[in-house]
Amino acid sequence: MTDRMKKDGARWGAAVWAVGVSVVLAALPFAASGRLPDRLATHWDGRAPDGSMPLWAAALLPALAWAVLALSIAFAGRRGGSPSGAWVGASLLSGGVFLASAQASIVRANLDRADWKDAESVGAGVVITAVVAVAAGVLGWLAGRRAALPTVAVRPAAGDVMEIPAGERRVWLSRTSNPWLHLIGALTGLVAAAGTMVAAGGLIGVEWALITPFACASLGTLAFASVQARVTEAGLEVAFGPLGWPARRWAAGDIVSARVENRRPAQVGGWGYRLSGLGTTVMLRSGECLVIHPRKGSEFAVSVDDAERGAALLNALAAKQRTGA
Known part of the structure; x- marks a missing residue:
């Protein structure tokens, strides 16, 4: 979008x-x-x-x-x-x-x-x-x-895991509306x-x-006509609507992996907040989605722009939480 x-x-x-x-x-x-x-x-x-x-x-x-x-x-x-x-x-x-x-x-x-x-x-x-x-x-x-x-920009990631220099913090933010x-x-x-x-x-x-x-x-x-996804050291927050409520949150350590995947409304059962065999999808436009695989529960996907960098940062933060680095 x-x-x-x-x-x-x-x-x-x-x-x-x-x-x-x-x-x-x-x-x-x-x-x-x-x-x-x-x-x-x-x-x-x-x-x-x-x-x-x-x-x-x-x-x-x-x-x-x-x-x-x-x-x-x-x-x-x-x-x-x-x-x-x-x-x-x-x-x-x-x-x-x-x-x-x-x-x-x-x-x-x-x-x-x-x-x-x-x-x-x-x-x-x-x-x-x-x-x-x-x-x-x-x-x-x-x-x-x-x-x-404002959207806080981060540098492009090389691969699926973003390299974060010691002493630095990265934040990723993306919005989509229909x-x-x-x-x-x-x-x-x-x-x-x-x-x-x-x-x-x-x-x-x-x-x-x-x-x-x-x-x-x-x-x-x-x-559910608009959504904002934000990745910080705390993990992933997906907030809905003009006021950012309701919202869903996952701690970085509770996420096994994150990836980018192209999805269409026909695959997930339509527009909006959808439950299907693919898990939960917030579908506001066709195309790339940020998909997470949490330790508990089904996969969650949200259709936002620049999902590749969001997934790379989330993978880096999850790995950091798991290793205690």
Whole structure:
């Protein structure tokens, strides 16, 4: 998986999120139009509403504001370079969650009211909206920071075991992501988010039969749409998802051998985290995989770039642990 493909996957995910939030912002008031007054309360002075907009403006203006904000963030991110990924993710997630939640609170407050002046207070909704938006921003920041971590390069190894000079330490790091799995995760997440916003707006009850399956599908897909493999003196760590969780770890001394092997999805039963006669394979793209043979359990393979150097370093560290050198 090339760096370009990884960036394209992130861009597609951001685009799906931006469009989805725009649709929710614009569609929610129109979907409830039969139960809303001609003008909607959109501003409160304490507990009482003191400002209003016609329904079309309450629907389209937030969507337009979000579109401008999302485009501005995307443009600034392109000019800011790779370290900007953390704040871009935080801004898109927190901004989208905040506006969508605020729109749901406004619709709920005006629901089944004959006049906008009779709208309910949105005090509790504002607090909940702020907390959820901050949490979403933190998650976006952590995911962006993890993706921006530099890859530590090591010298090419001669053969299957890397030669490590005395007194030196080597670290190997490689990442892989699948843009199609990211897109599926984003789409299923949007369905769950849309169902949640419609319920928060009071249009329907909380449809757990709809929200739960799509939310679980989104979280599960995104958790295994990207992977990071790291070899240090402690051994091998394979971390999944944008936050690096869950993760699997093997101590260097618990690994009998490591090698490179070309595998295809058809061999292991498909994409993602697969169990087959070959053992466990994390299959995100066809081609070379880092394969380890642990002392206990079946073999484990992960499809990452530069697997040859990772295997060579891991073999050297395993041999060092066994000899006590």
